[in-house]
Amino acid sequence: MRVFLTGAGGFIGRHTLHALATAGHEVLALERDRPVEGGPCEVLRGDLADLGSIRDILQRWRPEACIHLAWYVEPGVYLDSADNVAMLQQSLELLQVLLETGCRQVVTAGTCAEYDAEAGWLREGGPTRPETLYAACKLSLGEVGRQMALAAGVRLSHVRIFYPYGPGEDRRRMVPALALALLGGQAFPASHGLQVRDYIHVGDVAEGLRVLAEAGAEGIYNVASGAPVTVRGLMETVGEIAGGGHLIRFGEKPPRKWEPPFIGGDPSRLRALGWAPKRALHEGLAETVDWWRGNAD
Template identity: 35%
Template sequence: MKIAVTGANGYIGRYVLPLLVARGHEVLAISNRVDQTDEAGLRWLEADLLDTEACRRVMIENRSEGLLHLAWYAEHGKFWTAPENFAWMQTTSCLLEAFRDAGGRRAVLAGTCAEYDWSYGYCVEDKTPLAPRSIYGKCKDETRQFAEAFCQANGIGFAWARIFFPYGPGEPEARLLPSVLRSLCLGQPVKCSHGRQFRDFIHVSDAAAALTHLLVTSQKNGAFNIASGEPMRLGALVQLCANHFPEALPIEFGAVPVAADDPPMLVGSAEKLLESGWCPQISVDEGIARYVKHYVDLLRG
């Protein structure tokens, strides 16, 4: 199958591409910046998808049967309230219309756990109410509603992937684990919140495999949590990292204040995804061990 992947240069996109190529698909990697060279099964296409004409042109000229739409505004700390969220709603509409006109057959779009009502803590597709608090979450949810109706009306298979908390090499440096690992590697104090919050962490490789599965293996439609289904305290995760550094200073829990609206628990049920045939491959212990080795090697050059 010929598959177009937007956000191909992004954190998750870089993990998805080799999985699709390994399965024998012809992959069109779309990004607004391209400095990679093509290889067998993988062709890079440079396009600013926020430009309506460029968005339509890249889809029509490079017709694909499958679409994995990962591109969105994602600058750490800013995406929650950024006006760019509204622009990406419009871009997604343009993208899907062009995908339909080019003969597209199945689309998987990236959503977010921020669509849920966080007061419920444990989030189950089609059961937990959707009540996004942020502009980001609201725009994602509105996009899902449009995209689902559009695909149903046009005979396009559709899955919406609500991504929880992927971790692993390549994530933005300002996020929790990279900042913790950097401090540990440099022998600096690690300052954290109280660490009692429960979150759902999934290795980025497993998240990429889940997205690939929904696109090319499963024919099931609807919303799916991209989650492990396993609650883990933030403090336990940070301590797991610290355990790989015998000389590390004690973690300074409580040194960073917790936002008033920070949910004590945010975990996704993985049952629906598991029932579709996907299975995670990397435990948190193994994932953190790999991540620590990668980060240490990276800092050592």
């Protein structure tokens, strides 16, 4: 299958490229300036803001499917950034180009933060209530994209990704920041850690995206482990693997602006397509810490 992959140099993008290439798919990888690694592909250097040049290439390349991951996700900034609105507009313009070029399957990346977090276990048919501009724009992408695809007779699946972690994540995010601090013998200030989150290895996220593209799936799909844990439990596991668990300073940081007590996802709908997480949390964290041991600089 000929797959157009956006955000191919990003955290999830690199692993998705690997999943697609391993499965034998032909990939056109869009990336502005980061290295594109993970498997053989044709690299398209560009930006969604320059859709004119991308349109010409897509009309010649004729993708059968698109996995759209490109978005603005700078840690500490992205949740309320106005860049989310620009990304939403560019994403919908990209979808229109894909429809015009005959692409028949689109997978868009959303977030579990689209849901009403007070609903308990989060299922695809549950209520939504985004609390950030990022989540609101992701929800809008799924809703508007679905209507555009329906009108064109194209299959679109919108993926609500829970809490991915794994090798290559931005070092400013929690798991790598914690691992690097402990490996370096430094104290790590943390919240109380009693909040529950659904962590999933990025490789399993990538496999879920691949399965959806191959299956011609439509609708909303959770990509979650279905086995949520407390943040404290995850941090203590990282401390056990990396050493220096006594350096984690629980309770030193206040809760963040958006900090629901429980976020757990039901991935039954995706499991019905043959997908299942391959890595237990301890195994995935051990792989991640080991990766940072060799990539700390």
